[in-house]
Amino acid sequence: MRNLLIKISLVFLIFLSSYAYGETATKPEILLEPATPGPGDVMVVTVKNAAGETEGTFNGKKIYFNPSKESFKAIVAIDYFTEPGKYDLDISIKGSVFKETVEVIKKEYKVETLTLPKRMVELSPKDEARAEREQRRMDAIWPNESSRSWTGDFINPLPGEIIAPFGVRRIINNIPKSPHTGIDVRGHKGDKIIAPNDAVVALIDNQFFGGKALVLNHGQGIYTMFFHLSKVLVKPGQVVKKGDVIALVGATGRATGPHLHWGVRVQGARIDPLELIHLKLE
Ligand SMILES: [Zn+2]
Known part of the structure; x- marks a missing residue:
């Protein structure tokens, strides 16, 4: 019961925060290149139309966005030993969080x-x-x-x-x-x-x-x-x-x-x- 209450209040909080910021933050354009990287690869995340300073995490770990031509870019490195599967990419701009999923594919090395x-x-x-x-x-x-x-x-x-x-x-x-x-x-x-x-x-x-x-x-x-x-x-x-x-x-x-x-x-x-x-x- 207690857990359920916590969950409900969390959902409510998330709802509140998206309500509070959702109106002002325009949905940015998020580009992943390549869209499905493999272990040992590097993916570039480009965020266009960001309403402000852009931050993010990949699989819970901080990634670094740097300003580039009319956008912010971050390098996301996929470690050689990464298991293929789906990983969370969270991008936060002025309090709004935009959630993406990155599919790491299998890559065969010789x-x-x-x-x-x-x-x-x-x-x-x-x-x-x-x-x-x-x-x-x-x-x-x-x-x-x-x-x-x-x-x-x-x-x-x-x-x-x-x-x-x-x-x-x-x-x-x-x-x-x-x-x-x-x-x-x-x-x-x-x-x-x-x-x-x-x-x-x-x-x-x-x-x-x-x-x-x-x-x-x-x-x-x-x-x-x-x-x-x-x-x-x-x-x-x-x-x-x-x-x-x-x-x-x-x-x-x-x-x-x-x-x-x-x-x-x-x-x-x-x-x-x-x-x-x-x-x-x-
Ligand atoms: Zn060597």
């Missing part, structure tokens, strides 16, 4: 089966502990969603042939390994890597798997990371501009040859870096 000598895949307890420590250090970065540094579209930090795409699932000696949540770009030792957008240097590390590693914080929860570098040319906390040379290609860490492993996190979600540079955000 499966690679490899057989390698044991010594190449089995880590010593010491190396394993080190790799875990390094992973924890990285994972501690993503929840920090600072104010926006990025501006305009993201650019490619190292154009070149992609030798390992995003999302490939590897099964080595019959054991499923963590999927490839970045892209590998062919390069020569010493090739210049540029900042894909304005950022602050969040982390410089020397890792068991990633070798010389660099993470840039673009703000609003957007991070880009670069591994196997021969040289890092920036310092922790340094402000970098889009197009600045930040590091050089190498083969440090677990790498069979010189290449760049480039990864992206958007509000913690692992997405295909190519999705980020294909976005039209201006």
Whole structure:
């Protein structure tokens, strides 16, 4: 009975608030591109005719709307491990909430089966502990969603042939390994890597798997990371501009040859870096 009363009063409150604001707020035009994203994809939400400051959440998590030409745009990242299904997208403008449902579709990523000598895949307890420590250090970065540094579209930090795409699932000696949540770009030792957008240097590390590693914080929860570098040319906390040379290609860490492993996190979600540079955000 008590629950029912709470429900009734909630419905009444929602009715009241829509009555109070419904008259003044014009229904905005909401565009979702693509309409049905898959895991690892990025969706752009465009709100046109917004009566004021636009805010929103996707699956209960804050998304960031930025003013663009006569509209507000937000990047919604669908993490690689998202289960297909329906997710709530709530957009609030001056107290009115507009509810949308996003259908995340199934996306098949390639499966690679490899057989390698044991010594190449089995880590010593010491190396394993080190790799875990390094992973924890990285994972501690993503929840920090600072104010926006990025501006305009993201650019490619190292154009070149992609030798390992995003999302490939590897099964080595019959054991499923963590999927490839970045892209590998062919390069020569010493090739210049540029900042894909304005950022602050969040982390410089020397890792068991990633070798010389660099993470840039673009703000609003957007991070880009670069591994196997021969040289890092920036310092922790340094402000970098889009197009600045930040590091050089190498083969440090677990790498069979010189290449760049480039990864992206958007509000913690692992997405295909190519999705980020294909976005039209201006
Ligand atoms: Zn890689």
